[in-house]
Amino acid sequence: MIRKTPRLRAAALAAATLAVTALGAGAAQATQVFSDNFNGENGGVAADPYTGFANFTVLSGAVTLNEGARCDGGAGGCVGLDGRGGGGGTEFEMSNGLNYGVGSVVTLTYDIAGNNHDCPACATDDEYEAGFVFSNIGETINDVTLDGIDVGPTVVSTGIDLFGTGFPLPFNDPWTTHTISFTATDVGTIKAHFRSFSTDGVGPLLDNVSVDVTGGGVPEPAGWALMILGFGATGAALRRRRTVVAA
The missing domain is CATH 2.60.120.260 (Galactose-binding domain-like)
Structure with a gap:
């Protein structure tokens, strides 16, 4: 049978949340001098x-x-x-x-x-x-x-x-x-x-x-990098979210 793995779903959600949070922080702190x-x-x-x-x-x-x-x-x-x-x-x-x-x-x-x-x-x-x-x-x-x-x-x-x-x-x-x-x-x-x-x-x-x-809502480079990393982790977790278990 196929069994969903809650831990991986939670990990994916956490990665996505980290990315969005980092992006928001970068936007708030973006500064040109x-x-x-x-x-x-x-x-x-x-x-x-x-x-x-x-x-x-x-x-x-x-x-x-x-x-x-x-x-x-x-x-x-x-x-x-x-x-x-x-x-x-x-x-x-x-x-x-x-x-x-x-x-x-x-x-x-x-x-x-x-x-x-x-x-x-x-x-x-x-x-x-x-x-x-x-x-x-x-x-x-x-x-x-x-x-x-x-x-x-x-x-x-x-x-x-x-x-x-x-x-x-x-x-x-x-x-x-x-x-x-x-x-x-x-x-x-x-x-x-x-x-x-x-x-x-x-x-x-x-x-x-x-x-x-x-x-002004312009993310710093570090914010973009964390966002990409976070969504990458999300994708990897979702690809592994289904585990095949012998009946």
Whole structure:
């Protein structure tokens, strides 16, 4: 006669449960992180203008690569968002985007300071904008916060959504950390984007740019591996679930 084996059925169910649990854990913890402090650019040598960034592209205008005392912490590299010969209207953007999913929390963090030049003609305030380039135009993003202040839902109306019409920045403003965050309602891709309205060649200083994309139901590689392993175990158990016993 043919006899079913409850232990194998239980083992198959346990394997499948382990796979789904691991997949869920991977989805909840999936994180992409981008970070750039501009240290080591150009071999640690300042340049004005400079375009050879490892992770950023100068879309318009010009930027300066600064090294040393003018940068955050008085060392390393940083970016002047109005380089020599740029003519103003500088746009500075991540070269490669980060993917996000439904429910992903996306956070941009950056440090910025006034131009801090000591020449009398340079003692002018600047304006800048910071935000994201979105691939998904028309999406409504939720839980939008600027430096922790809730500004409510926002509709992505253009490919570039910068928050504010220009943040005023005194020339002698110290290094300050700022954040922009939102929760996605659809899938898409973002890039961090910065814009300066300075036209005198000594724009705001930028340093320590990072972007975190957390959650959104995208399993980590380990989650996929455990899922495949679990379903493999399930299949093997089911193939052995019937045992032939002599009558």
